[in-house]
Every structure is written in C-alpha cells, then in structure tokens.
Amino acid sequence: MFHSIETHSADQIRQDIEDAVFRLKPWQAEDGSCLFQGWARMAHPISGFSIVEVAKPKLGEEKPSRVRADVSVNLSVRREVKQEWESLRKHDACFLVTVRPTNPGRE
Numbered sequence: 001m002f003h004s005i006e007t008h009s010a011d012q013i014r015q016d017i018e019d020a021v022f023r024l025k026p027w028q029a030e031d032g033s034c035l036f037q038g039w040a041r042m043a044h045p046i047s048g049f050s051i052v053e054v055a056k057p058k059l060g061e062e063k064p065s066r067v068r069a070d071v072s073v074n075l076s077v078r079r080e081v082k083q084e085w086e087s088l089r090k091h092d093a094c095f096l097v098t099v100r101p102t103n104p105g106r107e
Contacts, residue, residue: 013093020040020042021043023040024043025037041084042084044077046073046096049070051068052069052070054067055067
C-alpha cells in the first residue's frame with residue numbers, strides 16, 4: 001500500500017486503503033477492541049510509534065512545518081513480503097490508518 005504521490009490520484013490511494021481494510025476483515029470483539037480475521041500483504045499493526053521531531057510552523061501558519069516519527073512493525077511474514085517492505089525508499093508514501101469497527105461480531 002505504498003505509492004509515489006505523483007503517480008497516484010487521491011481516488012486511487014483511497015481505493016487501495018479501502019481494499020486493504022476490506023481484506024483485513026476487522027470486527028469488534030466483546031470487549032470493544034478491534035480484531036482482524038483477514039490479512040493484507042502490506043497492512044500490519046504497528047508495534048511501536050514515537051514522534052521524533054515537531055518543527056516550528058512557517059511564518060503566518062499555525063500547523064507545524066514538519067512532523068517526523070519513528071514507526072515500527074513486526075515483519076514475521078513470507079520472504080517476498082518482507083523484501084517488498086525492505087525495498088521501501090525514503091520518499092515512498094506510507095499511510096497510518098486507524099481501524100475502528102462500528103458493528104460488533106464477525107460479519
């Protein structure tokens with residue numbers, strides 16, 4: 001689910017995210033937590049997240065000019081999937097998505 005922003009439209013990115021979430025088959029457990037019944041090649045839960053840098057806003061703006069974070073994932077997957085993850089480059093786009101099921105039970 002990693003793409004160069006220049007080569008994909010917002011609709012294509014949205015469709016890729018929707019496809020990955022659909023394949024994950026999320027459902028709400030009795031305790032309210034989100035569980036996944038399915039699998040998607042490039043979708044994995046994060047095992048660690050920390051904000052490394054929050055840069056000051058540009059002149060006349062209120063939002064930070066840049067936010068950098070370290071994100072960790074556990075790649076206990078097949079060799080070819082791991083190779084795809086390890087081939088990501090500095091300017092490849094990555095999306096962090098929070099999934100919260102709205103319906104209880106497995107559907």
